[in-house]
Amino acid sequence: MAIWNPWHGCHKISPGCANCYVYRRDESIGKDASVVSKTGDFNLPVKKNRQGQYKLTADDGIVFACMTSDFFLEEADEWRQDCWDMIRQRQDLHFHIITKRIDRFEKCMPPDWGEGWNNVTICCTCENQDRTDYRLPIFLELPIKHREVICEPMLEEINMEKYLKAGLIGHVSCGGESGSSARPCDFRWIKEVRRECIRCGVSFTFRQTGAVFIKDGKVYHLDRKVHLSQAEKSGYNYVPGTGMADSIKYRTPDRQALFERLSRSDFRSRFHLHANDKSYINEKGMDTIFSHAKDFVAKRLSAENPENDGRQTPMKGHPVFLAQHATACCCRGCLEKWHNIPSGKILTEKEQSYIVDVLMEWIRKEMEK
Numbered sequence: 169m170a171i172w173n174p175w176h177g178c179h180k181i182s183p184g185c186a187n188c189y190v191y192r193r194d195e196s197i198g199k200d201a202s203v204v205s206k207t208g209d210f211n212l213p214v215k216k217n218r219q220g221q222y223k224l225t226a227d228d229g230i231v232f233a234c235m236t237s238d239f240f241l242e243e244a245d246e247w248r249q250d251c252w253d254m255i256r257q258r259q260d261l262h263f264h265i266i267t268k269r270i271d272r273f274e275k276c277m278p279p280d281w282g283e284g285w286n287n288v289t290i291c292c293t294c295e296n297q298d299r300t301d302y303r304l305p306i307f308l309e310l311p312i313k314h315r316e317v318i319c320e321p322m323l324e325e326i327n328m329e330k331y332l333k334a335g336l337i338g339h340v341s342c343g344g345e346s347g348s349s350a351r352p353c354d355f356r357w358i359k360e361v362r363r364e365c366i367r368c369g370v371s372f373t374f375r376q377t378g379a380v381f382i383k384d385g386k387v388y389h390l391d392r393k394v395h396l397s398q399a400e401k402s403g404y405n406y407v408p409g410t411g412m413a414d415s416i417k418y419r420t421p422d423r424q425a426l427f428e429r430l431s432r433s434d435f436r437s438r439f440h441l442h443a444n445d446k447s448y449i450n451e452k453g454m455d456t457i458f459s460h461a462k463d464f465v466a467k468r469l470s471a472e473n474p475e476n477d478g479r480q481t482p483m484k485g486h487p488v489f490l491a492q493h494a495t496a497c498c499c500r501g502c503l504e505k506w507h508n509i510p511s512g513k514i515l516t517e518k519e520q521s522y523i524v525d526v527l528m529e530w531i532r533k534e535m536e537k
């Protein structure tokens with residue numbers, strides 16, 4: 169990995185910029201980050217050593233461009249074409265350009281951009297829902313070969329499934345904010361975007377916790393040293409089909425506490441067995457209902473990315489369906505939210521038996537009513 173900062177300095181345009189680290193770092197050394205100037209590294213991609221070889225080689229891997237500014241900043245309009253020329257020249261390198269100014273992309277494209285260049289990934293940042301709904305439709309319309317979305321700092325719950333569904337976004341990453349004025353990031357938001365990625369077959373990275381991290385309603389103040397490692401340790405990165413989520417450690421809830429919590433949910437507590445369901449169960453016998461439950465769980469829930477996830481369980485038609493809604497075993501999202509069973513993994517035998525057990529407990533309780 170290499171970093172190429174052709175110019176330095178920027179101006180704030182978006183809520184995500186409030187605690188910009190470029191400003192923070194410059195302030196700490198008495199520098200004004202709003203002054204935009206070319207750096208001594210402007211020509212880095214074509215710089216050569218004494219032996220006449222490029223300083224940056226393919227071994228450097230990804231070159232992150234413009235990390236102390238924005239590549240599409242107005243102030244840099246006169247300099248950008250030289251950068252495009254260098255990027256074109258270095259087909260052996262892959263450039264990642266992270267921007268909050270995707271709306272300037274079209275104006276800033278080089279004349280021979282065509283359908284996009286293979287050695288450039290454009291990363292569009294989306295810190296909240298408003299910026300997501302503004303930037304992603306523009307992002308999807310542009311001719312770009314490799315697209316990524318970055319939600320950092322993630323400032324609220326963000327839904328982007330309708331954009332991911334287009335199949336044009338290759339990767340999403342999320343993370344919290346660092347620094348002494350960091351705004352909180354809730355693990356719930358991270359998991360929500362991750363689930364959307366799973367449903368759309370998009371890989372996902374939980375990059376960092378940030379300084380103020382909320383988990384299960386509790387606020388944690390975390391030292392900078394652990395922001396990246398804690399996120400990685402959670403196991404919540406996702407790459408389709410790799411079984412990555414198998415290593416996530418979690419505990420299913422205490423059964424009694426779970427049933428109490430379900431009874432306090434207006435939606436969950438609405439479901440009951442009616443006379444016709446009860447006579448169906450009596451007629452078939454509990455063993456048969458148990459095998460139906462086992463079958464539904466295996467066929468509709470256990471895949472890494474079950475078909476129609478979120479809508480796979482009908483609202484009626486079988487007592488087990490009612491039990492699934494009543495106990496939040498209806499889809500992988502509900503299984504994660506209520507039972508802590510991570511999305512994005514094939515359910516083990518043990519996990520499937522746990523679910524069937526919860527369903528049968530609810531059915532037994534209803535039969536006694």
Ligand code: SF4
Binds near residue numbers: 181191236237
């Ligand atoms: S666009 Fe990026 S570099 Fe520029 S002010 Fe905002 S956060 Fe800082």
Ligand SMILES: [Zn+2]
Binds near residue numbers: 496497499500503
């Ligand atoms: Zn559900």
